[in-house]
Amino acid sequence: MKDAHRSMYGIAEEEKESSPVPLPHLRSSEPGFAVSSDDELFIRKTLADNPRLGVELLYKRYYQPMCTHAVKFVGSREVAEDLVSEIFFRFYSQNTFLDIDTSYRRYLFRTVRNRAYNYLRWDLSRKAELSEASQKPILKEQQPDQISQFEELYHDVEEAVNKLPVERRRIYLMRKFDGMKYQEIADELHLSVKTVDVQLNRANQFVRGLLKEKWLL
Amino acid sequence: MNAEVNKEFIFNYLSGKSTALQKQLLDEWVKNPANEELFYQWLVEYEYRQPQYLADVQEATERFFAYADQAGEHFNSEPLPEAGFPVRSRLWSWLVAASVAILLVGSGALFKDHLTYQTYRSAYGETKTLILSDSTRVVLNANSSLRVPRFGFGSETREVFLSGEANFDVSHQSDNQKFIVRTDKEFEVVVLGTEFTIYARAARSKVILNKGKVQLNYREGKSRKQLMMKPGDLVTLDSSNHIRQEVTAQPEQYAAWKEHRFVFDDTTLAEFAEIMHENYGIRVLIEDKNLAQRTLVGSFRAESPDELLEIICRIFNLKMVRNGEVVKLVE
Missing domain, CATH: 1.10.10.10 (Winged helix-like DNA-binding domain superfamily/Winged helix DNA-binding domain)
Incomplete structure (x- = not known):
């Protein structure tokens, strides 16, 4: 369990060091956040070789911030966690990751923001008074x-x-x-x-x- | 519009402190794909720093893969219907009951720790050099770990947690900020720009100061005590934190492991066996009590534990009986 956790944040953690060389990602101003745009490189490689493991790494890295972001829209942690898990499920089961040429982070957060946005609007409309609802068109997903x-x-x-x-x-x-x-x-x-x-x-x-x-x- | 969009700007924006004009500036700025990437990078950082709550990632991951693996046989055969709301009912709810038992195993504390600290570990027989964000240089000896807070390190305090053995070369900050090394042995070292070695293993702890000045806070019995150290001081704490202070002429020899050198100064073979276990995970058995009490003096260079064992055997004219990770020394 611990080992899986360790792999969560950075590339350098994954690579065994044989000689004492400073870990490159430690030079950024905050521990744990690499500024390099290649910070997903390891995950990208892993996804190519072993999608399940790659998805697990991504999940562990972004599940927490995605949930805590989504919950600001939807208000319920249960709904937020479901939205996030669904996004990951599609990402995994439909091999969506193969088509992403930006960072996974950008894809995942854009998606979760869209989903959360639309969920909230759907939630608002659903609870509208009956008389009001009949006059309004059904909401379509929109960005x-x-x-x-x-x-x-x-x-x-x-x-x-x-x-x-x-x-x-x-x-x-x-x-x-x-x-x-x-x-x-x-x-x-x-x-x-x-x-x-x-x-x-x-x-x-x-x-x-x-x-x-x-x-x- | 010449305001600069930087991390602070984004953090203000995310916390709802932006004006209409600033929002407009952001909307333009983010159209550049490189900026958009930056935006999401800072968004993730912001969400880690200001979480609304802490999700149980471990439990969620297990639940996710329990579901995904089970659904796996349908992968690629039939595309999932475009998901409409609501989401709750279908995918996840049945799993809640099933995974409660796993969830209770208590990854909570572990996870929280994981979220707040970056942990660096060295394996048996491996040394690791780290440069912390404040440019402090840390060399971890084998089988040791250092935890560094992910947030706030260097902004107000510099605190790290060590288990095992490490040499610190602490950078001096213009505001004279303290650097504190905590251990799980009920003692901590408070420093100002200095170099020293800490050894906090199961049996006993040692602090050796090379340069500068450190203050040692420790607990003996029920009382909290303090001790100032000068360069060359060697302080040993036994398992009940009884302290012994002495002066060593060569403080650097205690960090000799940094160069794969091993310095023994009246070290008994029993102690040597302990060192082998702590550093390399190799159990060295010396059944003969008299043999175990013989002492070693000198400095040896060895690239590997095997080499070191061989040297020791040659000196004492011993035979090595190896059985996996257990080595028996006999005359």
Whole structure:
């Protein structure tokens, strides 16, 4: 288990040193982040020889930052982790990696941002009132024209959640982020399930209300 | 528009501190493919530094491959349908129950550690030279490891964690920032621009100072103690952190292993056996108690453990009985 972990961050870790030569990637200003554009070279080679291992290396390297990025859009860690795993599954099962001539990082993060963006928009539309929904066309997957729209969207989500009254926000995050059941939240906060339900409805309405106007055009 | 898009600019942008004008600048900047690559590189770095939460990567990886391997037989035969939302229901949920048992094995602590530290290890019989980001030079002796924090190293503190043996040549910083070497032996060394060797193995620990000045913080019994060291000082701590201080005329000989030299100074063969085990993973058995207490003096150059063993045998006129990684020395 440890050995697999060790391979996660850099090329130099993979190569046995026979003579005492400084590890090249250590010269960058932060330990662990190579500035070289070739930092995926080892993974690229591994993918060619042994796709399963290559995907595992990529997974271990980018799963954490992809999840923590996606969760800013979708709010739920479960959904975020599913989105990321699905992306990797397609990447692996359909040999997508063979067609990527930029960095894998760029591909994976562009994909996760698009998926998260579209998920959030789908999520907003899905929960629209019935009468509203019937008037709106079904959302198609789309990609924003500008990169800054991504950040703008999840910053708006963040802001909307932050505007919730403290107690309501707590309940909202327990449900949405941690995926806790109503009963579990009620037990932990010594509230009735009914109160939890009411608070969650108000929180959802509030957050959706703030986001819909700008993002569901 | 002549603002420069650099890492700080991107970090500000990612944390929501950019103005509309700056966003527009970024949208233009990122159209250049090289810049786009940089953007994603910094994005990854930002997400590592400011995680929303820590995912359990080990568990997720196992779950992922459990699924992928099982689905593997369908690979390439039928293309997957274009995934629409929702995602939850299909692929992953059934695996949750199945993998709970594995997940509980507790990779959590390990993983967290892994995320925060870069670990350098040397194998048996291998030395490794590292240059840290503050230009401190570290030579790891065999079977040793050094953990360096991924974030913040050099910005506020310089702290590393050593197990095993290493020689440090610490760079001096203009702000006189301390460099601290922690060990799991309840002692640590605090330094200012200096060169020294630390030995923190199972049986005992040693600190040998070549140049400069270091402060040794250690715990003996329940009390915390401090000791200042001068060049040439050799401090030995036994397994209960009892300290012994002496002066050595040749502090550099304690880092002789850097040049594949082995310096013995009234070292018993029993101690020699221990060194062979720590450095090369070779068990040297000396059953004859009198033989084990005989001492070695001198400096030897040897490229490999075999060569060293041969030299020792020649000196004492011993025979080597080898059985894999176990070597028995007999008269």
